[in-house]
Amino acid sequence: MKIGFIGTGNMGGILAAAVAKSLPSPTVLLADCNTEKATALAAEIGGQTADNKTVAETADILFLGVKPQVLPAVAEEIKPYLAARKTRFVVVTMAAGVAVEQLNALLGADYPTIRIMPNTPAAVSKGLILFCPANGVTDEELTAFKTHLAPAGNLLSITEDKIDAAGAVSGCGPAFVYLFIEALADGGVACGLPRETAMTAAAQTVCGAAEMVLQTGLHPGVLKDAVCSPGGTTIAGVEALEKGAFRATAFSAVTAAYQRTLDLKKGK
Numbered sequence: 001m002k003i004g005f006i007g008t009g010n011m012g013g014i015l016a017a018a019v020a021k022s023l024p025s026p027t028v029l030l031a032d033c034n035t036e037k038a039t040a041l042a043a044e045i046g047g048q049t050a051d052n053k054t055v056a057e058t059a060d061i062l063f064l065g066v067k068p069q070v071l072p073a074v075a076e077e078i079k080p081y082l083a084a085r086k087t088r089f090v091v092v093t094m095a096a097g098v099a100v101e102q103l104n105a106l107l108g109a110d111y112p113t114i115r116i117m118p119n120t121p122a123a124v125s126k127g128l129i130l131f132c133p134a135n136g137v138t139d140e141e142l143t144a145f146k147t148h149l150a151p152a153g154n155l156l157s158i159t160e161d162k163i164d165a166a167g168a169v170s171g172c173g174p175a176f177v178y179l180f181i182e183a184l185a186d187g188g189v190a191c192g193l194p195r196e197t198a199m200t201a202a203a204q205t206v207c208g209a210a211e212m213v214l215q216t217g218l219h220p221g222v223l224k225d226a227v228c229s230p231g232g233t234t235i236a237g238v239e240a241l242e243k244g245a246f247r248a249t250a251f252s253a254v255t256a257a258y259q260r261t262l263d264l265k266k267g268k
Helices: 010-020 035-045 052-058 071-083 100-107 120-124 139-152 160-170 173-190 195-216 220-227 233-243 246-265
Strands: 002-006 027-031 061-064 090-093 113-117 127-134 153-157
Touching: 002 010, 002 052, 010 027, 010 035, 010 061, 010 120, 010 139, 027 035, 027 052, 052 071, 061 139, 071 100, 090 100, 090 139, 100 113, 113 160, 120 127, 127 139, 127 160, 139 153, 160 173, 160 246, 173 195, 173 246, 195 220, 233 246
Parallel strands: 002 027, 002 061, 061 090, 090 113, 127 153
Antiparallel strands: 113 127
16 A cells, blocks of 8 residues: 655654554655655655655555645645546545635545544654544545554544544643643752653653543543542642632633634634
8 A cells, every 4th residue: 555645744744654654564655845854754764755746646545744825735736636546545634724625625526535633642652633534435445544543643533523623632732731741840840859850750640640531531530539638738739720720721722722723714
């Protein structure tokens, strides 16, 4: 199987590296306006450099990893090559705020399409890839897609009308979590810990707490209560967070990110 990437920037490069690790080993074709970037990535992951035309003509699964503002120009370039194909293929789009219907209009046809919203932890195989198949993607094609993206982390099926909202949590969320980890570590440093020790303790604590939520299935509030002894240290810290409107601020961060997505869809 040939899996092609048009656009090997931050997210495209991360997913290409994940695909290159999948089995059965696919041929990974890499095209980017920055040929040096594509060449370096190809050498790193064992892929092959190509141009947009070659990827559009030959890839069985075609990832479009370009930014939304660049997508119209790329779609116009590859449209005739896709139209001339005799073999079936699947288009995978990761352009934020661009619906499948919009992409179809740009490409000039309703090709089998999977819209995705990945996040950067895919670089360490801990990502979450939201996906929504459309235009008659077959079970076999969907299985191939999931198999080749498995090295990136977990995949979560979602309807397209919910993908922007979910992306405000999983796509933007890592940045919010990084701020929290940094703040925890800064607090540790203020209490006398060496910076490296504080950072490790903060990051591992967040990682462990997340696994507790995922593996136990318990509500985070229940798990929080289990740590808070009456009159103890943890409840004192929780009180400080509540006084700082921690939960309300995290809530607002997600809704602000979602609103910005809606604004971008309207061209604002």
